[in-house]
Amino acid sequence: MQPLIELQDLTHTYTDAENNQVLALQKINLQIGQGEFLAVIGANGCGKSTLAKHLNALLLPTEGKCLVNGMDTLDEKHLWDIRQTVGMVFQNPDNQIVAAIVEEDVAFGLENIGVPHAEIRPRVEAALKAVDMSAYALHAPHLLSGGQKQRVAIAGVVALEPRCIVMDEPTAMLDPLGRKEILATVKKLQKEKQITFVYITHYMNEAMQADRVIVMDQGRIVMQGKPAEVFSRVAELQALHLEAPLAATVAADLRRAGLNLPQGIITNEELAEALCQ
Amino acid sequence: MSIRLEHVDFTYMQGTPYEKQALSDVSLTINKGEFVAVIGHTGSGKSTMVQHLNGLLRPSKGKVFIEDVDLAGKDPQIKACKQKVGMVFQYPEHQIFAETVFEDIAFGPRNKGMSEEEVEQQVREAMNFVGMDYATYAKRSPFQLSGGQMRRVAIAGVIAMKPDYLILDEPSAGLDPGAKEAIFERIMKLYQARKIAIILVTHSMEEAARYANRILVLSKSRILLDGTPGEIFLHHREELRQASLDIPQTVQLVELLRRGGLKLPEGLLTEPAVVAAIKKVRGLH
Numbered sequence: 001m002q003p004l005i006e007l008q009d010l011t012h013t014y015t016d017a018e019n020n021q022v023l024a025l026q027k028i029n030l031q032i033g034q035g036e037f038l039a040v041i042g043a044n045g046c047g048k049s050t051l052a053k054h055l056n057a058l059l060l061p062t063e064g065k066c067l068v069n070g071m072d073t074l075d076e077k078h079l080w081d082i083r084q085t086v087g088m089v090f091q092n093p094d095n096q097i098v099a100a101i102v103e104e105d106v107a108f109g110l111e112n113i114g115v116p117h118a119e120i121r122p123r124v125e126a127a128l129k130a131v132d133m134s135a136y137a138l139h140a141p142h143l144l145s146g147g148q149k150q151r152v153a154i155a156g157v158v159a160l161e162p163r164c165i166v167m168d169e170p171t172a173m174l175d176p177l178g179r180k181e182i183l184a185t186v187k188k189l190q191k192e193k194q195i196t197f198v199y200i201t202h203y204m205n206e207a208m209q210a211d212r213v214i215v216m217d218q219g220r221i222v223m224q225g226k227p228a229e230v231f232s233r234v235a236e237l238q239a240l241h242l243e244a245p246l247a248a249t250v251a252a253d254l255r256r257a258g259l260n261l262p263q264g265i266i267t268n269e270e271l272a273e274a275l276c277q
Numbered sequence: 278m279s280i281r282l283e284h285v286d287f288t289y290m291q292g293t294p295y296e297k298q299a300l301s302d303v304s305l306t307i308n309k310g311e312f313v314a315v316i317g318h319t320g321s322g323k324s325t326m327v328q329h330l331n332g333l334l335r336p337s338k339g340k341v342f343i344e345d346v347d348l349a350g351k352d353p354q355i356k357a358c359k360q361k362v363g364m365v366f367q368y369p370e371h372q373i374f375a376e377t378v379f380e381d382i383a384f385g386p387r388n389k390g391m392s393e394e395e396v397e398q399q400v401r402e403a404m405n406f407v408g409m410d411y412a413t414y415a416k417r418s419p420f421q422l423s424g425g426q427m428r429r430v431a432i433a434g435v436i437a438m439k440p441d442y443l444i445l446d447e448p449s450a451g452l453d454p455g456a457k458e459a460i461f462e463r464i465m466k467l468y469q470a471r472k473i474a475i476i477l478v479t480h481s482m483e484e485a486a487r488y489a490n491r492i493l494v495l496s497k498s499r500i501l502l503d504g505t506p507g508e509i510f511l512h513h514r515e516e517l518r519q520a521s522l523d524i525p526q527t528v529q530l531v532e533l534l535r536r537g538g539l540k541l542p543e544g545l546l547t548e549p550a551v552v553a554a555i556k557k558v559r560g561l562h
């Protein structure tokens with residue numbers, strides 16, 4: 001099967017305010033499949049957000065290629081098709097909401113791309129339903145909780161019917177309940193609408209729920225695999241200033257003390273099972 | 278040496294259709310030398326409560342005292358007392374405004390009326406406390422620093438005021454794990470060196486369990502629980518659940534292991550304690 005997004009030796013350099021050449025991404029090769037939930041982790045400044053901005057041509061490769069559904073982001077005539085294929089959700093919901101009523105906010109993008117009026121209402125309703133916000137269609141966004149606001153922002157993207165949604169730390173400003181709401185929404189959209197998710201986060205317990213995790217450092221992909229593979233490499237994660245899950249850290253300490261434990265333990269349940277036989 | 282709230286009520290937009298009671302009958306004393314974590318669901322009243330501690334909000338009912346001075350009274354000491362309480366808001370880097378790191382940190386001490394020499398001394402000390410080299414950063418623009426470094430500048434600006442009580446509203450929000458660790462290492466160093474009170478508002482049960490020696494749980498505009506991390510997380514599970522709060526990962530793990538038959542003691546809160554206890558029951562060293 002053809003991947004939805006394919007990065008071939010993607011490199012991005014830019015000149016900073018002090019006139020230094022900065023190599024933000026170095027020869028990234030990555031394929032993202034249709035319907036995949038891919039988590040991206042890494043310390044601040046590792047290139048995660050720069051990578052994300054390439055996926056819908058907000059940034060262009062200075063070398064190499066970014067192909068979205070076969071379309072090259074360097075080819076300007078595909079720009080609008082690419083932006084409709086890949087939608088983005090950012091960290092701060094307050095910066096993404098434009099209208100004074102929830103349903104008008106969700107309709108904004110559709111109006112902008114010239115969707116016929118008769119089609120707008122059903123698409124807005126479907127998008128709000130998909131993020132479980134139908135009951136708030138006529139509410140004022142500024143009176144909603146952070147998690148609810150972020151779900152409205154997601155609905156605005158879902159209404160455009162993208163095949164992929166890139167989320168750049170969508171839960172960084174939310175409380176624990178809001179974070180759970182967003183993750184549940186992502187999983188629901190992945191399952192029901194086969195939307196592909198590229199999900200950047202600092203929360204390892206969120207990345208643990210993805211299909212695949214990539215770890216970035218200094219503009220490169222340094223680790224990748226299923227969550228159980230990546231998160232059980234405790235020492236490597238710590239060297240990158242990342243946190244391994246508690247169960248993986250405890251398991252690593254116990255192995256070092258001579259206890260024989262199976263590989264790939266990342267959840268408390270798995271550790272309890274291994275220790276309590 | 279304490280901040281005291283006595284039967285404090287606070288209502289937002291009183292007398293309008295949007296009236297909302299954010300605090301009801303909150304009484305509490307925070308002593309110098311305590312590290313208090315304030316936890317609670319969004320809208321539980323955490324931020325409203327901490328804004329009473331330095332007089333940013335005035336109670337609708339009840340009284341606030343800083344070192345026995347009634348903030349609603351006419352004591353000439355009121356201003357000096359409020360200055361003993363430093364407040365680092367959420368995303369404090371959004372409040373950075375000056376052209377250089379030095380100027381930004383110097384703003385508070387200058388306003389306090391210190392001489393230029395004293396100001397420089399305070400800025401040096403504050404930068405040292407947050408782990409920023411004076412020679413490297415003092416003349417740099419704060420806006421070209423990373424998010425974690427900008428947050429250190431903002432915290433240094435409050436530390437330079439030499440507060441006796443330091444309020445931190447989610448100081449680690451949005452930082453990567455390495456930067457989080459660095460910020461808390463500095464906060465702990467400050468806490469231990471100056472014996473001040475730290476009031477930490479957080480959504481992270483791990484942070485509360487790891488750093489605080491007292492936890493306040495707010496729910497529905499009241500103080501629901503007040504105790505040590507051990508008391509709160511080990512003996513008040515049901516109340517925490519009702520306040521839509523989690524328990525730390527360590528406590529969850531220990532519970533699973535005990536249920537599975539591993540004979541671990543109660544009261545394990547930190548990761549090293551959990552590892553040590555497992556090693557002991559398994560006879561490892």
